Structure formats: C-alpha cells, structure tokens
Amino acid sequence: MENSRFLVSSSPHIRSGETTQRIMLDVIIALMPALLAGVFYFGLNALTLTVTAVIFAVATEAVMQIILKKPITVNDLSAVVTGILIAFNVPVTLPLWMVAIGSIFAIAIAKQCFGGLGFNFINPALAGRAMLLASFPAKMTNWVAPGADAVSTATPLAILKGGEAAGQALPGLWDMFVGNIGGCIGETSALALIIGGAYLLYRGVINIRIPATYIGTVAVLTFLFGGFDSSAMIYHVLAGGLFLGAIFMATDYSTSPMTPKGQIIFGIGCGFLTSVIRFFGGYPEGVSYSILLMNLAAPLIDKYTVPRKFGEVKKSA
Amino acid sequence: MNIRTLTFKGGTHPPDSKKATESLPIERANEPKVVVIPMQQHIGAPCEPIVQIGDEVKVGQKIGEAKGFVSVPVHSSVSGKVTAVEPRLYSGGMAVPCIVIESDMQNIVSDQVVPKGDISVLSAEDIKNIIKEAGIVGMGGATFPTHVKLAPPPDKKVDTVILNGAECEPYLTSDHRLMLEYPENVVFGLQALMKALGVKKGYIGIETNKPDAIEKVFEAAKDVADIEVVALKTKYPQGAEKQLIYACTGREVPSGGLPADAGVVVNNVGTAAAVAKAIKTGMPLIERIVTVTGAGVNSPKNLLVKIGTSFRDIIEQCGGLKGKVGKVIAGGPMMGITQFSLDIPAIKGTSGILVLSEEEARLPEPSNCIKCGKCVETCPINLMPVNISMYSLANRHDQAEALNAMDCIECGSCSYVCPAKRPLVDSIRVSKREILARRKKAQSK
Numbered sequence: 001m002e003n004s005r006f007l008v009s010s011s012p013h014i015r016s017g018e019t020t021q022r023i024m025l026d027v028i029i030a031l032m033p034a035l036l037a038g039v040f041y042f043g044l045n046a047l048t049l050t051v052t053a054v055i056f057a058v059a060t061e062a063v064m065q066i067i068l069k070k071p072i073t074v075n076d077l078s079a080v081v082t083g084i085l086i087a088f089n090v091p092v093t094l095p096l097w098m099v100a101i102g103s104i105f106a107i108a109i110a111k112q113c114f115g116g117l118g119f120n121f122i123n124p125a126l127a128g129r130a131m132l133l134a135s136f137p138a139k140m141t142n143w144v145a146p147g148a149d150a151v152s153t154a155t156p157l158a159i160l161k162g163g164e165a166a167g168q169a170l171p172g173l174w175d176m177f178v179g180n181i182g183g184c185i186g187e188t189s190a191l192a193l194i195i196g197g198a199y200l201l202y203r204g205v206i207n208i209r210i211p212a213t214y215i216g217t218v219a220v221l222t223f224l225f226g227g228f229d230s231s232a233m234i235y236h237v238l239a240g241g242l243f244l245g246a247i248f249m250a251t252d253y254s255t256s257p258m259t260p261k262g263q264i265i266f267g268i269g270c271g272f273l274t275s276v277i278r279f280f281g282g283y284p285e286g287v288s289y290s291i292l293l294m295n296l297a298a299p300l301i302d303k304y305t306v307p308r309k310f311g312e313v314k315k316s317a
Numbered sequence: 318m319n320i321r322t323l324t325f326k327g328g329t330h331p332p333d334s335k336k337a338t339e340s341l342p343i344e345r346a347n348e349p350k351v352v353v354i355p356m357q358q359h360i361g362a363p364c365e366p367i368v369q370i371g372d373e374v375k376v377g378q379k380i381g382e383a384k385g386f387v388s389v390p391v392h393s394s395v396s397g398k399v400t401a402v403e404p405r406l407y408s409g410g411m412a413v414p415c416i417v418i419e420s421d422m423q424n425i426v427s428d429q430v431v432p433k434g435d436i437s438v439l440s441a442e443d444i445k446n447i448i449k450e451a452g453i454v455g456m457g458g459a460t461f462p463t464h465v466k467l468a469p470p471p472d473k474k475v476d477t478v479i480l481n482g483a484e485c486e487p488y489l490t491s492d493h494r495l496m497l498e499y500p501e502n503v504v505f506g507l508q509a510l511m512k513a514l515g516v517k518k519g520y521i522g523i524e525t526n527k528p529d530a531i532e533k534v535f536e537a538a539k540d541v542a543d544i545e546v547v548a549l550k551t552k553y554p555q556g557a558e559k560q561l562i563y564a565c566t567g568r569e570v571p572s573g574g575l576p577a578d579a580g581v582v583v584n585n586v587g588t589a590a591a592v593a594k595a596i597k598t599g600m601p602l603i604e605r606i607v608t609v610t611g612a613g614v615n616s617p618k619n620l621l622v623k624i625g626t627s628f629r630d631i632i633e634q635c636g637g638l639k640g641k642v643g644k645v646i647a648g649g650p651m652m653g654i655t656q657f658s659l660d661i662p663a664i665k666g667t668s669g670i671l672v673l674s675e676e677e678a679r680l681p682e683p684s685n686c687i688k689c690g691k692c693v694e695t696c697p698i699n700l701m702p703v704n705i706s707m708y709s710l711a712n713r714h715d716q717a718e719a720l721n722a723m724d725c726i727e728c729g730s731c732s733y734v735c736p737a738k739r740p741l742v743d744s745i746r747v748s749k750r751e752i753l754a755r756r757k758k759a760q761s762k
Contacts, residue, residue, distance in 0.1 A: 005657075006642060006643070006644055006645050006655065006656060006657050006658075007643050007644050007655065007678050007680070008644075008655045008656070008657050009644070009655055009680060010655075010742075010743050010746065011650070011651060011652050011653060011654070011655075011727075011729050011742070012650060012651045012652070012729035012732050012733050012742070013644060013646055013650040013651075013653065013655070013671075013673060013678070014331055014487065014650040014651070014677070014733065015681055015732070015733055015735075015738060016329070016331070016733055016734050016735075016736075018691075018734070018736045019736050019737075019738070020684055020685075020687055020736050020737050022736070023687070023689070023736055073684065073685075076684065078687075116685060117684075117685045117687060118685040118686045118687045118688055118737075119685070253687045253688045253689045253690070254687060254688050257690075258688055258689075258690030258693050258701065258703065259690070259693060259701070260693075260694065263690075306701060306720075307693070307699040307700075307701075308699060309572060309698055309699045309700060309721050309724055310326075310559065310563075310569060310572075310697065310698040310699050310724070311559065311569050311570050311571050311572040311573075311574070311698070311724065312569075312571075312572055
C-alpha cells in the first residue's frame with residue numbers, strides 16, 4: 001500500500017449528477033410533444049423549419065465562439081433549445097431563410113454578444129421572434145388552418161380582438177385545447193405543452209411558481225377585463241402563446257429571477273402585461289413582449305427579493 | 318412508539334451511501350504498535366506536553382495539559398514508552414506538536430482512571446470537571462471542547478440540550494452503530510449533560526434513515542421523563558447545529574450568535590457516550606468509533622480505534638486500498654478534509670476515513686452559471702450563494718460581506734446541487750477568510 005498521490009481539494013467531495021447538458025436535454029425532451037403536435041397539425045414543413053432553426057442556432061453559437069476566441073460549448077445543448085423555441089414561435093408558412101435569420105440574431109446578438117449562456121439578459125428565442133416580427137410582419141402573421149390544404153385563417157386571439165378577423169367563427173374549446181387551430185408551430189396545443197411542462201416539473205428542471213402565477217394572472221385579468229365573461233377567459237388562457245411562454249420561455253433560467261418570491265412577482269408581471277397588451281394594446285398577442293419586458297426587470301426583482309436569512313431575528317427573542 | 322418527525326427548510330438529498338457499513342457491528346481495531354498523539358485535537362489553545370522522551374506512560378494517563386479555558390487535556394491511549402515529542406502532520410493539514418508513544422502491548426491502565434460514582438451524587442460542577450479532565454470534545458468532527466459549551470454566559474438562559482444523532486453526512490455510520498449498540502450510554506450521557514447545565518428538557522434527534530437506531534434509543538430513553546427522541550427527515554445538512562435546533566425547537570439561532578442565544582446546547586451522540594464512559598469508568602477520551610469506507614477500501618468497517626493510530630494501520634485492517642485511489646478524506650464527503658498522506662493519526666474528531674476512487678474523485682470542470690437558482694433554494698441559511706460567489710471571484714469581498722457571506726455554515730449543499738459545477742462554497746470560504754482578516758486588521762488599528 002504505497003503512498004500514491006492523493007487528490008487534495010476542498011469539500012464537498014461529491015457532486016449531484018445534474019449537469020447543464022442534462023437540464024437542456026430535459027427541456028428538449030419536454031418540447032417533443034409540442035413538436036409532434038405541430039407536425040401533426042401543420043405538416044412536415046413544421047419539422048423542416050424546426051431543424052433549420054436548430055442547425056443555424058448551433059452553427060451560429062460555434063462560429064461566434066470561434067470568433068470571440070472562447071471555448072466551444074455547443075455540447076451543452078442550449079443552442080438546440082433556442083433553435084426549437086424560435087421555430088415554435090413562427091407560422092408554418094415562414095420561408096426557411098427567415099427562420100435562419102431569427103436563429104442567427106438570437107444566438108449571435110442576444111446571447112453571445114452579452115457573454116453567452118447565463119449572461120444574456122433577454123430570452124434569445126423571444127428576441128429572435130421580436131426581430132422577425134418587426135422585420136417581416138406580414139410573413140410572421142400568415143396563419144394557416146391545420147390540415148393539408150393550408151387554407152388561410154385567423155388566430156383565435158385575432159378573432160377575439162376584432163378588426164379584420166372580426167366575425168370569423170371561434171374554434172371549439174376542444175380544438176383549442178388539443179391545438180387544432182391556427183397559430184405558431186409550437187404554441188397551439190395546450191395539451192402537448194402541459195405534458196412537456198409536467199415532465200419538467202417531475203424532473204425538477206422548473207418549478208411551478210412562474211407558470212402558475214403567469215397563467216393564473218392572465219385568467220383572472222382577462223376575466224375582469226372581459227366583463228366577467230368566463231368563456232372569453234378560457235379562450236384567452238388556451239389561445240396564443242400563453243402555455244408555450246409560461247412553461248418554456250418565462251422559466252428560462254438566465255432571464256428570470258432566482259429567488260422564490262422574485263419568481264412569483266415575475267409570473268404575475270408577465271400575466272399582467274400579457275392581459276393588458278391583449279385587451280388594450282395594438283397587437284392581438286402579447287406573450288413575447290411581456291416576457292421580454294419582464295426579462296429586463298429580472299435583475300432588479302432579484303435585488304429586492306433577497307430571502308430573509310436564517311437567524312435574522314432579534315437577539316432577545 | 319409515538320415519535321414526531323421534524324426538519325428544517327432547504328437542504329438537499331445526496332445519496333447516503335451507508336449500505337457498506339451500516340449493518341456491520343463495531344469491531345475493536347488491532348492494537349497499534351506506535352501512536353502519534355497530537356497536542357491539538359480540539360478548537361482552542363493547544364496542550365502543553367507533560368511527559369518527556371523516555372517516560373513510561375499508561376492507558377488513560379494525562380500526557381498533555383490544557384492551556385487556558387478553551388482547551389482540553391490529552392491522554393495516552395496505550396501503555397508504553399514516549400519515543401518522541403515533535404511536530405507531526407495531522408488531519409487538519411499542518412504539523413502540530415505530537416507525542417509519539419511506542420506501545421508495550423500490555424495496556425496497563427493508569428491509576429488515575431477510577432469510576433466517578435453515581436450521577437445522583439455528582440454535582441453540576443463535578444460533572445463539568447470530569448468532562449474537562451477526560452478531554453472530551455465535540456465528536457461529530459468540530460471538536461469544540463464540551464465543558465466550554467456547558468458554561469454558557471450567565472445572561473443566556475439555556476433550557477434545552479439536544480443530542481445530534483442525525484449523522485447526515487453520507488457514508489458515515491459510526492454514530493448509527495453507537496446508537497444501536499450502546500443506546501444506554503447515549504441516554505446516560507445526555508442525563509449527565511442536562512444535570513451539568515441544570516436543564517429539564519433533552520432531545521435526541523435521529524434521521525429517519527436509521528429506524529433501528531430510533532427504536533433502540535427510544536427504548537433506552539422511554540423511562541426518562543425529560544428526554545424526547547425525535548425523528549428527523551433524512552436531508553442534508555440535518556445535523557448542522559442551527560438546523561437541528563430549528564427542527565427540534567422551532568427556534569432560530571440569531572445570526573452571528575451561539576446556540577446558547579436560542580437557549581440550547583447541542584452535543585453529538587458520540588460526545589454523550591464519551592461523557593457516560595468518563596463518569597462510569599473514569600476512562601478519558603482515548604478511543605473513538607471510525608467508519609472506514611468508500612470504493613477505495615477493500616473491506617469497509619466500523620472500527621473502535623485508539624487515538625493516535627495511523628490512517629495507514631487502520632486502512633490496512635480494512636483490507637488495504639482498492640484500485641486506483643483518488644481521495645482520502647478525514648470525515649464525510651460533504652465536509653471532510655482531504656489528506657495527502659496516510660501517515661497521519663486518527664484523532665478525537667475523526668468520525669470516518671473515506672477513500673474515493675480516482676473516478677469518483679475527479680474534479681468536475683466548471684462552466685457558466687446558468688442562474689437556475691438551485692443553490693438559492695437549497696441554502697439552509699437562505700443565502701444567495703451564486704451572488705456571494707460571483708463577488709468573491711471578483712475579489713469584491715466587501716460586497717460578499719454585505720450579502721451575508723459570514724452567515725454561511727459551509728455545508729456545501731450549494732456546490733453539491735450546482736449543475737454548472739461551480740466552486741460556490743469554495744469561493745464563499747475564501748471571502749469569509751478575507752472578511753475575517755480585514756476585521757482583525759481593523760481591530761488592531
């Protein structure tokens with residue numbers, strides 16, 4: 001038993017099996033039901049768009065890291081998640097080159113220019129979507145109804161909002177729930193998104209605070225703003241990108257608060273902004289901008305919601 | 318058996334890895350030929366050697382005299398001849414004055430060792446003196462002199478004694494086996510500690526992953542009116558002093574304060590058993606139970622080891638090292654100290670010797686913080702380890718101090734859960750040292 005070289009380091013000497021890569025893999029797994037729903041309702045082009053977005057996101061990450069002389073970390077799979085989310089946030093009719101631009105912008109500008117994973121202050125996928133919506137407003141709102149014939153349609157939110165789409169019939173609630181409606185590739189099926197969210201909760205990747213307070217706030221406020229109309233409330237909850245946003249985008253680690261209290265404030269803030277935009281703003285949908293605005297507030301929220309430290313009691317108590 | 322299950326907020330669940338040794342009875346270790354007994358095995362002032370090279374010593378004979386109040390004497394664990402009084406390496410990582418004794422293998426007991434009589438005839442002062450003279454320190458690993466805990470400042474009203482039987486460190490089973498095999502000593506020791514402090518309420522807290530120990534200790538304590546055995550949720554760091562006090566009594570030790578500020582004194586179950594032994598037999602603290610375990614040891618064991626026995630001798634009795642060894646740790650995997658040599662002695666605070674394989678010991682490569690907030694949710698003190706660590710790494714220790722770095726108990730839960738494998742507790746430790754150094758400097762001005 002010779003005195004071989006023993007490693008000396010400070011404790012703890014064991015680490016949990018959880019890694020950044022494993023967390024990202026869990027998110028990818030959780031996004032699969034929604035991708036399947038997207039392909040089922042909008043055809044194979046949904047898959048082509050998603051794959052394109054992912055390829056460009058990963059390639060951009062690698063290229064940027066080479067240019068910035070940083071270690072290449074595409075193995076952490078975070079760029080894959082961003083790519084999928086960008087594709088989920090566009091209509092199936094969008095040209096491939098446009099979704100590619102969205103991916104490049106998201107990774108190069110919103111993520112890598114600010115320091116890469118963990119340092120971006122806004123959600124890269126939503127930044128990509130916002131850029132696409134500002135640059136190609138017509139293409140980004142060219143909705144088709146589910147099915148092989150690709151008939152133009154309006155989203156339920158546009159119908160609720162009135163204007164051009166006024167007068168069109170609202171789809172049934174069941175169609176809203178399973179995703180048999182017009183909308184972005186990954187946002188229409190609340191059912192598929194809930195299945196993915198349940199998996200993330202089970203795996204401990206996200207906690208319930210942000211999704212619950214976000215969706216709950218939208219439910220309450222749309223009920224109030226809609227004049228106590230519970231069916232309008234249900235449409236508002238199930239329509240648009242609320243489930244996708246609340247479960248997968250607002251819970252993005254880097255751009256949401258870390259403190260438990262902060263996460264609740266963040267969720268309520270997102271819900272408030274979404275409801276206000278939908279009812280009083282110019283757009284029929286407000287999830288992306290709500291989350292982007294709350295992203296900016298996240299560091300401040302963290303600063304003012306530092307938990308009460310254990311033992312912070314009066315000495316004489 | 319009507320037992321409450323209690324816990325604290327936060328914490329984590331590392332795999333407990335206790336299977337290898339939890340069902341193995343305590344074995345007496347082979348008689349060491351040579352013991353190396355450090356003069357400092359406790360927090361506080363080191364001892365002064367009171368024997369010289371060539372002196373004959375006996376088992377239980379005092380060989381080091383305590384200097385100052387926060388200090389305890391040290392006794393010989395063997396009979397034999399003193400061969401050296403010199404600095405040697407110990408598990409704290411540096412060299413301290415040690416007395417080296419060559420055993421004559423006779424184990425002749427010193428005539429200083431006499432039973433102290435029944436607990437009912439001993440006064441509180443008597444008990445404190447016995448404990449101090451027996452060299453008893455906190456045996457959970459912190460090694461704070463027990464008699465000092467028993468003399469809280471007069472303005473602090475202590476009304477409760479808690480025995481810590483949580484053993485929340487993975488791998489370690491020495492307290493578990495002690496509670497199974499000598500529950501009556503644990504209860505007796507608690508009674509003595511309660512009498513020394515004049516308190517009427519005693520708790521023994523044991524994690525739920527040791528149901529057999531809960532049962533045994535409950536049986537041993539069921540006729541003692543003032544003692545309640547409580548089950549503690551299996552969660553790290555359940556055995557941390559402040560968390561244990563909160564779980565048992567619902568009281569929070571004020572920031573920067575001592576358990577006595579919450580009216581509580583906490584001792585390890587091993588400490589209580591040592592107190593019981595010192596009163597019943599008069600034998601000072603000269604041996605302890607050590608869990609020798611991990612993938613790098615051929616046959617893991619719970620050994621009753623004489624203080625001063627080298628890690629090398631102990632591991633040899635456990636079949637020697639197995640395969641490629643990565644780390645040798647004195648203590649458990651969450652808070653233990655890595656060793657770079659096997660030629661160091663087991664001391665009063667050596668609760669375990671854990672040998673990790675090269676594979677298990679490989680240091681993870683840290684990557685970018687993804688701000689998942691898991692460290693924030695885990696921290697049992699409700700700190701934000703991620704932020705303190707960022708400031709520490711940027712050398713902004715004043716900012717780390719403002720974020721309550723000094724309240725960190727260094728349990729390591731944050732580093733354990735971090736998916737990006739960031740050096741969270743490591744960097745917070747750096748800040749704590751820096752802050753302490755600055756405070757000292759400011760004081761001396």
